[in-house]
Amino acid sequence: MAHDTRLTGPTAPAGGVRLRGLRRSYGGRTVLDGIELDIPQGGFTALLGHSGSGKSTLLRAVGHLDDGADGDGLVEVPEPSAVVFQDARLLPWARVLDNVVLGLPGPRDAALARGRAALAEVGLAGRERAWPGTLSGGEAQRAALARALVREPGLLLLDEPFGALDALTRIRMHALLRDLCARHRPAVLLVTHDVDEALLLADRVLVLTDGRFSLDLPLTGPAGPDRRGAPDFAAHRERLLAALGVPDGGGRGAPAEPPLSDSP
Protein backbone atom coordinates (compact mmCIF):
# COMPACT_ATOMS: atom_id res chain seq x y z
CA MET A 1 0.00 0.00 0.00
CA ALA A 2 1.24 3.49 -0.82
CA HIS A 3 1.74 5.57 2.28
CA ASP A 4 1.51 9.31 2.48
CA THR A 5 4.67 10.38 4.24
CA ARG A 6 3.98 14.14 4.03
CA LEU A 7 1.02 14.32 6.29
CA THR A 8 1.81 17.44 8.21
CA GLY A 9 3.26 20.87 7.75
CA PRO A 10 6.74 21.60 9.03
CA THR A 11 5.62 23.15 12.29
CA ALA A 12 2.73 22.73 14.68
CA PRO A 13 1.31 25.80 16.37
CA ALA A 14 2.97 26.45 19.71
CA GLY A 15 1.62 24.29 22.49
CA GLY A 16 0.28 21.47 20.34
CA VAL A 17 1.40 17.90 19.73
CA ARG A 18 4.42 17.33 17.54
CA LEU A 19 5.61 13.85 16.60
CA ARG A 20 8.55 13.26 14.30
CA GLY A 21 9.86 9.89 13.18
CA LEU A 22 8.07 8.07 15.99
CA ARG A 23 8.96 4.37 16.00
CA ARG A 24 7.85 1.65 18.38
CA SER A 25 8.43 -2.07 18.33
CA TYR A 26 7.76 -5.04 20.55
CA GLY A 27 10.27 -7.86 20.52
CA GLY A 28 11.72 -6.73 17.20
CA ARG A 29 8.29 -6.43 15.54
CA THR A 30 7.69 -2.90 14.29
CA VAL A 31 4.31 -1.45 15.25
CA LEU A 32 4.88 2.26 14.54
CA ASP A 33 7.21 2.99 11.66
CA GLY A 34 8.18 6.63 11.64
CA ILE A 35 4.98 8.48 12.51
CA GLU A 36 4.80 12.22 11.74
CA LEU A 37 1.90 14.09 13.30
CA ASP A 38 0.94 17.54 14.47
CA ILE A 39 -2.19 18.32 16.48
CA PRO A 40 -2.61 22.02 17.21
CA GLN A 41 -4.05 23.25 20.48
CA GLY A 42 -7.81 22.91 20.12
CA GLY A 43 -7.39 20.40 17.27
CA PHE A 44 -9.26 17.09 17.32
CA THR A 45 -7.66 14.15 15.52
CA ALA A 46 -9.36 10.75 15.32
CA LEU A 47 -7.37 7.62 14.68
CA LEU A 48 -8.86 4.56 13.00
CA GLY A 49 -7.25 1.26 12.12
CA HIS A 50 -7.70 -2.47 12.30
CA SER A 51 -7.43 -4.27 15.59
CA GLY A 52 -3.73 -4.67 16.31
CA SER A 53 -2.69 -1.89 13.90
CA GLY A 54 -1.03 0.05 16.72
CA LYS A 55 -3.59 2.73 17.64
CA SER A 56 -3.24 2.24 21.39
CA THR A 57 0.51 1.93 21.05
CA LEU A 58 0.54 5.34 19.37
CA LEU A 59 -1.72 6.84 22.02
CA ARG A 60 0.45 5.41 24.80
CA ALA A 61 3.61 6.71 23.16
CA VAL A 62 2.09 10.19 22.90
CA GLY A 63 1.04 10.03 26.56
CA HIS A 64 4.45 8.68 27.67
CA LEU A 65 2.65 5.56 28.90
CA ASP A 66 4.81 3.03 27.01
CA ASP A 67 5.02 -0.34 28.65
CA GLY A 68 8.17 -2.02 27.49
CA ALA A 69 8.13 -0.80 23.89
CA ASP A 70 11.47 0.00 22.26
CA GLY A 71 11.23 3.29 20.50
CA ASP A 72 12.68 6.50 19.25
CA GLY A 73 11.57 9.70 17.59
CA LEU A 74 10.47 13.10 18.77
CA VAL A 75 7.41 13.35 21.01
CA GLU A 76 6.51 16.89 22.05
CA VAL A 77 3.18 17.23 23.80
CA PRO A 78 1.53 19.92 25.87
CA GLU A 79 1.46 19.33 29.62
CA PRO A 80 -0.36 18.09 31.45
CA SER A 81 -1.99 15.32 29.47
CA ALA A 82 -4.96 13.25 30.57
CA VAL A 83 -6.25 9.90 29.34
CA VAL A 84 -9.75 8.44 29.26
CA PHE A 85 -9.98 4.72 28.50
CA GLN A 86 -12.89 2.51 27.47
CA ASP A 87 -13.45 1.57 31.11
CA ALA A 88 -13.66 4.50 33.50
CA ARG A 89 -10.98 3.11 35.87
CA LEU A 90 -12.44 4.79 38.93
CA LEU A 91 -11.13 3.58 42.29
CA PRO A 92 -14.05 1.61 43.76
CA TRP A 93 -13.21 2.47 47.38
CA ALA A 94 -13.17 6.25 46.79
CA ARG A 95 -16.26 8.40 46.30
CA VAL A 96 -16.76 10.03 42.90
CA LEU A 97 -15.47 13.45 43.99
CA ASP A 98 -12.40 11.90 45.61
CA ASN A 99 -11.70 10.01 42.40
CA VAL A 100 -11.89 13.24 40.43
CA VAL A 101 -9.54 15.23 42.67
CA LEU A 102 -7.08 12.42 43.46
CA GLY A 103 -3.54 13.70 42.99
CA LEU A 104 -4.56 17.30 42.26
CA PRO A 105 -1.92 19.69 43.54
CA GLY A 106 -2.71 22.57 45.89
CA PRO A 107 -4.91 22.99 48.95
CA ARG A 108 -7.58 20.32 49.46
CA ASP A 109 -10.45 22.83 49.63
CA ALA A 110 -9.51 24.36 46.30
CA ALA A 111 -9.12 20.91 44.75
CA LEU A 112 -12.56 19.88 45.99
CA ALA A 113 -14.11 23.06 44.59
CA ARG A 114 -12.52 22.37 41.21
CA GLY A 115 -13.68 18.76 41.37
CA ARG A 116 -17.26 19.81 42.10
CA ALA A 117 -17.19 22.27 39.22
CA ALA A 118 -15.85 19.58 36.86
CA LEU A 119 -18.56 17.14 37.95
CA ALA A 120 -21.21 19.79 37.38
CA GLU A 121 -19.77 20.42 33.93
CA VAL A 122 -20.23 16.78 32.93
CA GLY A 123 -23.75 16.64 34.38
CA LEU A 124 -22.93 14.84 37.64
CA ALA A 125 -23.79 17.56 40.14
CA GLY A 126 -25.28 15.88 43.19
CA ARG A 127 -23.37 12.63 42.63
CA GLU A 128 -20.16 13.78 44.33
CA ARG A 129 -20.54 11.38 47.26
CA ALA A 130 -21.70 8.40 45.18
CA TRP A 131 -19.57 5.27 45.07
CA PRO A 132 -18.30 4.39 41.57
CA GLY A 133 -20.08 1.03 41.71
CA THR A 134 -23.45 2.81 41.80
CA LEU A 135 -22.86 4.73 38.56
CA SER A 136 -24.16 3.65 35.15
CA GLY A 137 -21.62 3.11 32.39
CA GLY A 138 -22.33 6.54 30.92
CA GLU A 139 -22.12 8.23 34.33
CA ALA A 140 -18.82 6.50 35.04
CA GLN A 141 -17.43 7.81 31.75
CA ARG A 142 -18.69 11.29 32.64
CA ALA A 143 -16.78 11.01 35.92
CA ALA A 144 -13.69 9.88 34.01
CA LEU A 145 -14.03 12.93 31.74
CA ALA A 146 -14.36 15.17 34.80
CA ARG A 147 -11.23 13.60 36.32
CA ALA A 148 -9.39 14.35 33.07
CA LEU A 149 -10.66 17.89 32.60
CA VAL A 150 -10.20 19.03 36.19
CA ARG A 151 -6.47 18.97 35.43
CA GLU A 152 -6.99 21.44 32.56
CA PRO A 153 -5.00 19.19 30.20
CA GLY A 154 -3.25 20.63 27.19
CA LEU A 155 -3.65 17.18 25.64
CA LEU A 156 -6.62 14.86 25.99
CA LEU A 157 -6.02 11.25 24.95
CA LEU A 158 -9.16 9.18 24.41
CA ASP A 159 -8.80 5.42 23.90
CA GLU A 160 -12.21 4.20 22.70
CA PRO A 161 -13.89 6.08 25.55
CA PHE A 162 -17.43 5.36 24.34
CA GLY A 163 -16.87 1.87 22.95
CA ALA A 164 -18.72 0.12 25.77
CA LEU A 165 -21.73 2.46 25.83
CA ASP A 166 -25.11 1.95 24.19
CA ALA A 167 -25.91 3.97 21.05
CA LEU A 168 -28.08 6.59 22.76
CA THR A 169 -25.61 7.20 25.60
CA ARG A 170 -22.79 7.42 23.05
CA ILE A 171 -24.62 10.17 21.17
CA ARG A 172 -25.12 12.11 24.39
CA MET A 173 -21.45 11.66 25.26
CA HIS A 174 -20.48 12.95 21.82
CA ALA A 175 -22.44 16.13 22.47
CA LEU A 176 -20.86 16.51 25.90
CA LEU A 177 -17.36 15.93 24.55
CA ARG A 178 -17.83 18.48 21.77
CA ASP A 179 -19.03 20.98 24.31
CA LEU A 180 -16.16 20.33 26.73
CA CYS A 181 -13.56 20.50 23.97
CA ALA A 182 -14.97 23.79 22.67
CA ARG A 183 -14.69 25.25 26.17
CA HIS A 184 -11.31 23.85 27.27
CA ARG A 185 -9.63 23.54 23.87
CA PRO A 186 -7.12 20.79 24.55
CA ALA A 187 -5.40 19.04 21.67
CA VAL A 188 -7.34 15.77 21.33
CA LEU A 189 -6.29 12.37 20.01
CA LEU A 190 -9.23 9.94 19.85
CA VAL A 191 -8.71 6.25 19.13
CA THR A 192 -11.91 4.67 17.88
CA HIS A 193 -13.25 1.78 15.80
CA ASP A 194 -16.32 3.78 14.88
CA VAL A 195 -16.04 5.54 11.51
CA ASP A 196 -19.09 7.71 12.16
CA GLU A 197 -17.81 8.76 15.57
CA ALA A 198 -14.59 9.90 13.93
CA LEU A 199 -16.46 11.75 11.16
CA LEU A 200 -18.80 13.54 13.57
CA LEU A 201 -16.26 14.61 16.19
CA ALA A 202 -12.87 15.22 14.59
CA ASP A 203 -11.37 17.87 12.37
CA ARG A 204 -8.99 15.28 10.98
CA VAL A 205 -9.23 11.51 10.63
CA LEU A 206 -6.20 9.26 10.18
CA VAL A 207 -6.08 5.58 9.31
CA LEU A 208 -3.15 3.61 10.68
CA THR A 209 -1.97 0.73 8.51
CA ASP A 210 1.30 -1.18 8.74
CA GLY A 211 2.81 1.33 11.13
CA ARG A 212 2.05 4.42 9.02
CA PHE A 213 -0.90 6.61 8.18
CA SER A 214 -2.47 5.27 5.01
CA LEU A 215 -5.15 7.96 4.87
CA ASP A 216 -5.26 11.53 6.16
CA LEU A 217 -8.72 13.07 5.88
CA PRO A 218 -9.18 16.70 6.94
CA LEU A 219 -12.73 17.69 7.84
CA THR A 220 -14.17 21.17 7.75
CA GLY A 221 -17.14 22.83 9.37
CA PRO A 222 -18.49 22.50 12.89
CA ALA A 223 -18.33 19.02 14.39
CA GLY A 224 -21.64 17.40 15.23
CA PRO A 225 -24.58 15.45 13.87
CA ASP A 226 -25.34 18.06 11.19
CA ARG A 227 -22.31 16.73 9.35
CA ARG A 228 -24.38 13.72 8.36
CA GLY A 229 -26.30 16.01 6.04
CA ALA A 230 -23.15 17.48 4.44
CA PRO A 231 -22.71 16.62 0.75
CA ASP A 232 -19.32 14.98 1.30
CA PHE A 233 -20.24 12.89 4.36
CA ALA A 234 -21.02 9.73 2.42
CA ALA A 235 -17.90 10.10 0.29
CA HIS A 236 -15.70 10.56 3.38
CA ARG A 237 -17.27 7.51 4.93
CA GLU A 238 -16.62 5.43 1.83
CA ARG A 239 -12.99 6.56 1.70
CA LEU A 240 -12.43 5.62 5.31
CA LEU A 241 -14.15 2.25 4.95
CA ALA A 242 -12.13 1.55 1.81
CA ALA A 243 -8.91 2.46 3.63
CA LEU A 244 -9.94 0.06 6.38
CA GLY A 245 -10.63 -2.62 3.79
CA VAL A 246 -14.32 -2.83 4.67
CA PRO A 247 -16.23 -3.82 1.51
CA ASP A 248 -19.26 -1.83 0.44
CA GLY A 249 -19.95 0.18 3.56
CA GLY A 250 -20.37 -2.85 5.81
CA GLY A 251 -19.13 -3.27 9.34
CA ARG A 252 -19.54 -1.31 12.52
CA GLY A 253 -21.03 2.14 12.16
CA ALA A 254 -22.64 1.22 8.83
CA PRO A 255 -25.19 3.62 7.29
CA ALA A 256 -28.29 2.21 8.98
CA GLU A 257 -27.85 4.11 12.24
CA PRO A 258 -31.01 5.10 14.08
CA PRO A 259 -32.04 8.73 13.46
CA LEU A 260 -31.48 9.75 17.09
CA SER A 261 -31.41 13.30 18.28
CA ASP A 262 -28.01 14.53 19.43
CA SER A 263 -29.17 16.67 22.32
CA PRO A 264 -27.59 15.77 25.66
Ligand SMILES: Nc1ncnc2c1ncn2[C@@H]1O[C@H](COP(=O)(O)OP(=O)(O)OP(=O)(O)O)[C@@H](O)[C@H]1O
Ligand atom coordinates in the same frame (compact mmCIF):
# COMPACT_ATOMS: atom_id res chain seq x y z
N1 LIG B 1 3.04 -4.68 25.89
C1 LIG B 1 3.09 -5.32 24.71
N2 LIG B 1 3.95 -6.33 24.51
C2 LIG B 1 4.02 -6.96 23.31
N3 LIG B 1 3.27 -6.65 22.25
C3 LIG B 1 2.40 -5.65 22.39
C4 LIG B 1 2.26 -4.92 23.62
N4 LIG B 1 1.31 -3.97 23.44
C5 LIG B 1 0.87 -4.10 22.17
N5 LIG B 1 1.52 -5.10 21.54
C6 LIG B 1 1.30 -5.52 20.14
O1 LIG B 1 1.38 -4.38 19.30
C7 LIG B 1 0.40 -4.46 18.26
C8 LIG B 1 -0.45 -3.23 18.32
O2 LIG B 1 -1.23 -3.24 19.51
P1 LIG B 1 -2.22 -2.08 19.87
O3 LIG B 1 -2.86 -2.42 21.16
O4 LIG B 1 -1.52 -0.78 19.75
O5 LIG B 1 -3.27 -2.19 18.66
P2 LIG B 1 -4.67 -1.46 18.47
O6 LIG B 1 -4.70 -0.96 17.08
O7 LIG B 1 -4.88 -0.48 19.56
O8 LIG B 1 -5.66 -2.71 18.64
P3 LIG B 1 -7.17 -2.76 19.14
O9 LIG B 1 -7.96 -1.98 18.15
O10 LIG B 1 -7.48 -4.22 19.09
O11 LIG B 1 -7.23 -2.20 20.52
C9 LIG B 1 -0.39 -5.74 18.52
O12 LIG B 1 0.09 -6.72 17.65
C10 LIG B 1 -0.08 -6.10 19.94
O13 LIG B 1 -0.09 -7.49 20.14
